[in-house]
Amino acid sequence: MPARKARDDVGMTSDVALLTEDLTKFYGQRRGIEGLNLEVRAGEVVGFLGPNGAGKTTTIRLLLDFLRPTRGHATVLGLDPRKDKAALHRQIGYLPGELVFPGRDKAEDLLRFFAVARGDVAWSQVTEFAERLDLDLSRSVRTMSKGNKQKVGLVQAFMHRPAVLVLDEPTSGLDPLMQQEFLAMVRDASGAGQTVFMSSHVLAEVQQVADRVAIVRDGQLAAVERVESLGKRAVRAVEIHFDDPVDPAEFSVLPGVSDVVVSGPVLKCTVDGRIDPLIKAAARHEVVDMLSAEPDLEETFLSFYYHGEGAGDASRAGA
């Protein structure tokens, strides 16, 4: 009976890669994730964003059947994470958030183990990803740096070309060059029809590849947004150095500009949305230097949702 049902689900929802319905996990009294309703379509790249402890890893570990839900349920490729684990994990590539490898093998031996265990993955697929990430397979994984371990983790997640990639903080430890290579791997995977569900707390990296982002805070889904609409919301910190002291009042009245602090010729503020009004105002003075931090989730997006304005968007979850 369960097998029959699973097959029916596949037929019914073949374009849905991940589906969670009221997915809830409590650790005793402590909330992991609560009432998560999320749908990720096949071939989509979805970023799963939120600060530490928001419930991202709990959700991912529920999808992988390391945890069992307190309430609600999840399906991956129409299959049940627990009942169909063996069949399902052949089609999932998983990168844990806290990467620890079993044993003391060289990277090559460890990846051979994964290759055989996943159903005889061709070795050329392993070396292909290892070369893309510039990974030396002859070294013992125990002695590797965090970044190199992360590369081994990425290779084992991608090497069997799974239908679904579930990646927990995939870029942590990678240098900027390798982060770009990783993003290229995600784009290629998406182009090949693979679904990517990746958690992060850095908006910028997700923004480059994701079709949509789902934002969690305090164990609940705050919003699901298309990436195109994110830029408008981006709150960035801006610092402008002028030749001469300026009057703060001139800038604090500008639309979207707040937290204006002027000390002599240096102006610091945050800009919500379009930066154009600030640029125009600044251009009336002699500008020596201008610094604008890349809008990252912690200080921009989440601050928006933390203050509750985004709470109403939760109803759009799964849209």
Add this chain to the structure above:
Amino acid sequence: MLPALVRKTWRDDRLALIGWAGGVAAFTAIYTSFYSQFQGAAELKQDALPQGMLDFLGIADMLSPAGYLQATIFSLVGPLLVLMCAITLTARTIARPEEDGGMELMLANPVSRATFAWQRVAAAGSALTGIAAIPGILLMIIVPWIGMDIPLSNVAAASAGLVALVWTFAGIAFLVGATTGKRAAVLATTGGLAVATYMANAIGGMLDGWHWVRWLSPFHYFIGTDPLHTGWHPAELLTLVLLGAATTTAGVLVFDRRDIGV
């Protein structure tokens, strides 16, 4: 071909396995080969010491081949060695990798939870069986070689008991590890249980009115039947095997139902 996980488990444990196997083999070989030298000395001591002292030290019994093997290999140090090996290696099946996080990637492979647990048990259990069988295999060679006067069948029966004893405690260790996922819990609970049941068997044999306590001790089913004198006791050995099988099965069932790495 054996499952990849079984081979991986052996490979990750290979240093520990080689170390334990070497230690158990050396222990068996050294103690047994002292037998002929020891006999002469024992006879001298027997003449020099009062009978009460000899009884207290158990030396009178050490003159017979069965008594000597019992005192050296099968009573305290032998079981202690193989049980320490069994408990620490079984702690590596689930508890240790769960604690250090290495289990997650092994579980991410396409096997069910139960299959994962059985393959880990199969790998550790087969290795443990090999190590626990080392004293028996060596005695089959050494006993005829140095001319100990004892039926090999009796030695085989005692050696089989040692293997069965290991299975029992490995099963218990696995159950604790599969339930708690904590290495310290495995070592403390199973080690504590081994000491307590060893004492129960010893005390049960010495005190009147406490004989029944022995029936609760796996050591009674292993050595309480005196296999070196009386040979095979299938029911007792089967009891140990069933205990191991039952605790292992329970461990797999519990592991299949709980959260991992919380």
